[in-house]
Amino acid sequence: MALFGTIGAVAGGLGALVVAPAALTAAGFTSAGIAAGSFAASLMSTTAVASGGGVAAGSVVAVLQSVGAAGVSAATAVASSAAGAAAGVVLSAVANSTGAP
Template sequence: GGAVVAAPVVLGAVGFTSAGIAAGSYAAGMMSTAAVANGGGVAAGSAVAVLQSAGMAGLSGAATAAVGSLGGAAAGLLAVIF
């Protein structure tokens, strides 16, 4: 549950905001790297494009389920380790 709640906060903190990618942020660096790798553009469906979409519009039902599942798996792994 915490992963689902934290996802929008984390996206904003790294620069994927509702107003677009924040200048000078980690997200801006990711976008620059993706653009250089793709000849000047960011490919649709790439990690940068998906994260920006989630940062602008929020998470879809499927994305919320995926984040919740990954968060639960990570918490379970940490519980086993510690």
Template sequence: MDLCTTAAVVLGSAGAVAVAPAVLAAAGFTSAGIVAGSVASAMMSTAAVANGGGVAATGMVAALQSAGAAGLSGGATAVVGAVGGAVGYMASAAVCVLDCC
């Protein structure tokens, strides 16, 4: 892996971890709870209808709300960082193809 690709992976990973809290908040998953009229509230409504009126404690909505309220856990940070690194790698590969490496 060349220096440019390595930098793209590192920056993608760190960038994803850094912006994850802002993305969660923008979607409506906040420390004060799910924001009315947000993407989070639509997801919660859909989950409640699918589960007969309740939201599963082990579901995606609950996990995202937990991360929005308390921050990313160690495992979630690792997953978000890995996905960001993969996106950085793919972006670097795309630039290389466009530049005819």
């Protein structure tokens, strides 16, 4: 079980570190701003309409765009890797306890 837990932790940690920035870009939160016609543009529009015409600083859209534009800080990279690693360990333990391959 320790081997599979370790593999799950490494895969989860690396996955979170690599997949999160790629997922943000794919959703439309890019370094050049929110991409026209993307999910991010739709989310921004919905947020602006709901708040009376603007997107508030600190809102989900603002934070995601900030990360999409500037990348993630070292602290955020460590935190997302740790969360991914923890998820990998949990999923590995569940798979081991249920006999899943």
